[in-house]
Amino acid sequence: MRPSIRNEIKIKEEERANTLFISLFFITVILYDVYRFIISPLIDPHTDMILLNDTSFIIPFILIYLLEVSLIPISRWYSNKQLPYVTKYLFFIVFMVSSLMTEIFHYVGTSDVYASGSPVELFFILFSPLFVNKKFYMIVVGGVISKYAIMGTLTMSPIVVLPILLLLLFSVITFIILNRFQSYLDTIVESYERASHNEKLAAIGRIATGITHEIKNPLTSLKGFVQLQDLEKTYNPKYSRIMLQELERLTIIVNDLIVIGKPQSTHLKPVVIKDCLEYVVNLLEQEAERKQITIYTSYPEERLQVMGEDVRLKQVFLNMVKNAIEAMPHGGEIRVSLLKEKEWTTIQIKDRGVGIPKEAIPQLNQAFYSTKENGTGLGLMVSYKIVEDYHGKIDVQSEVNQGTTFSISFPTLSQFSADTVVKLSANQGNYHMK
Structure with missing residues (x-):
């Protein structure tokens, strides 16, 4: 003690x-x-x-x-x-x-x-x-x-x-x-x-499992694109670009696991949400097809932007979409929508999977809590923290055996005046406009 x-x-x-x-x-x-x-x-x-x-x-x-x-x-x-x-x-x-x-x-x-x-x-x-x-x-x-x-x-x-x-x-x-x-x-x-000592040892084991789980996803993607390059026997700029982004995501994941729960410097810049979502959908489309899952997307013509970090936002959406895929072991459909609601830009990720019990929803942002049999709970915890760092919010609506809808909302870029950025800098970490 x-x-x-x-x-x-x-x-x-x-x-x-x-x-x-x-x-x-x-x-x-x-x-x-x-x-x-x-x-x-x-x-x-x-x-x-x-x-x-x-x-x-x-x-x-x-x-x-x-x-x-x-x-x-x-x-x-x-x-x-x-x-x-x-x-x-x-x-x-x-x-x-x-x-x-x-x-x-x-x-x-x-x-x-x-x-x-x-x-x-x-x-x-x-x-x-x-x-x-x-x-x-x-x-x-x-x-x-x-x-x-x-x-x-x-x-x-x-x-x-x-x-x-x-x-x-x-x-x-x-x-x-x-x-x-x-x-x-x-x-x-x-x-x-x-x-308490035994609990610490068990926690170390859970952390190790969680780190493996978080790092395994981008490593699997890297492996797949390297194999594609090898099969095609030619250089593909698209594959190389994705692999570089995945390597960058690996770095972010490691940093998040090291400093999670501690104040850290956050560098905000305008991010086009549609680009982040398209990247994630393209990345997971093949995995979804293998599991007989179709991903439908709906984006407005307006290029909606929020203040954040491109790679971290991709990590959030990747966790959400991947969870949706894993929630439908027998196939189904996922709908990814981008909406503008007054001062908020909202991303909805809806699946028709196994759903989440209502009593479990408030615990989704806790470390090591997972509704999946082999889940670690770190993916959603990191996602919640990233969204919170960007002054966003996550709403979860779910019914068992009916499906789940994650709504991730961020203040729209027009809401971030110069005074707001100064206020953010004073209240939480070091925020910088680029």
């Missing part, structure tokens, strides 16, 4: 523990005070009703309550500062200091026999294992026992030996619980780290 993630989990767990700790603290304090100030005098006639008879005694308790309540916003402030660990120490120190001062005020200099103690002290000791913090545990145990030792010394009362022994007994029990919690947590962390 990475340190940042581990710290984040610890902070969240500490905040949850603090919420429970503060709630139980006030419940324990209030119930104890209700019992000793109200219930006990009512059931024992020999006990004075301090609330009515001794206002000088009750005023300090009111002040203590106000002080303890004021710790709630303070603890929230520390939580907002990512320091929730301070809360438990604040409550313990405030309670112990106020408790010690109150008992000194009540017993020292009087003839009253020292007979005090609070279940809140036991609450601190018994609750300390839930924080799984030995430092806090030692402070709590040492602080409570020190209070009784101080009061025993000031009042010259040997009776404090009994509560100290009881506290030591409870401390031993809570120490055993604390060690058990720590052992469980260590085991869980170790198991998680081992699982």
Whole structure:
């Protein structure tokens, strides 16, 4: 587990523990005070009703309550500062200091026999294992026992030996619980780290498979055109041009896989979308024919342009059309259309294939997610990222066994004013007009 993630989990767990700790603290304090100030005098006639008879005694308790309540916003402030660990120490120190001062005020200099103690002290000791913090545990145990030792010394009362022994007994029990919690947590962390390591190895395997898948397509094209050149025994400029473009696409694919998910410089220039689509259709036409698939195209007379990069846009369309071909193992038709819709230029790639379940559509842009049996999910992920980099959007409409329509929309070139390009440069990467 990475340190940042581990710290984040610890902070969240500490905040949850603090919420429970503060709630139980006030419940324990209030119930104890209700019992000793109200219930006990009512059931024992020999006990004075301090609330009515001794206002000088009750005023300090009111002040203590106000002080303890004021710790709630303070603890929230520390939580907002990512320091929730301070809360438990604040409550313990405030309670112990106020408790010690109150008992000194009540017993020292009087003839009253020292007979005090609070279940809140036991609450601190018994609750300390839930924080799984030995430092806090030692402070709590040492602080409570020190209070009784101080009061025993000031009042010259040997009776404090009994509560100290009881506290030591409870401390031993809570120490055993604390060690058990720590052992469980260590085991869980170790198991998680081992699982995380195995997951990383599996991810490396998936990445390797994905890289192979992405690079295999242009390599297959290169191989095919080299074989055609060899069969024809002559130089064909068209084949050479396509092979050079495929080599360039290989470079782009490798770069995308290296820097995916990281900010990168993007060089925008006007791109004629029809030219990109015709290139992709010509490239995949033979493969489609072998699988008894017909590709129909529909382009407007207007040469629609968008701001982007020629090779990357071809990669997007190639991924989409190739996915459409693979979605129809028994043949069919693919319709590639180019439309202008107000400020958007939209490319629609429609197939009549197996379709995509509706619940899977939102996950198509995630790495390693694929609806195909041998798919890697990298092709669509890279496509989504390229479209996003060019401030475009992808809409997917699909029905199982009916077909799928991918609509890729980009702002039309006329929408990219000089101010827009400057804004893009400030917001995302380095955009340059050519």
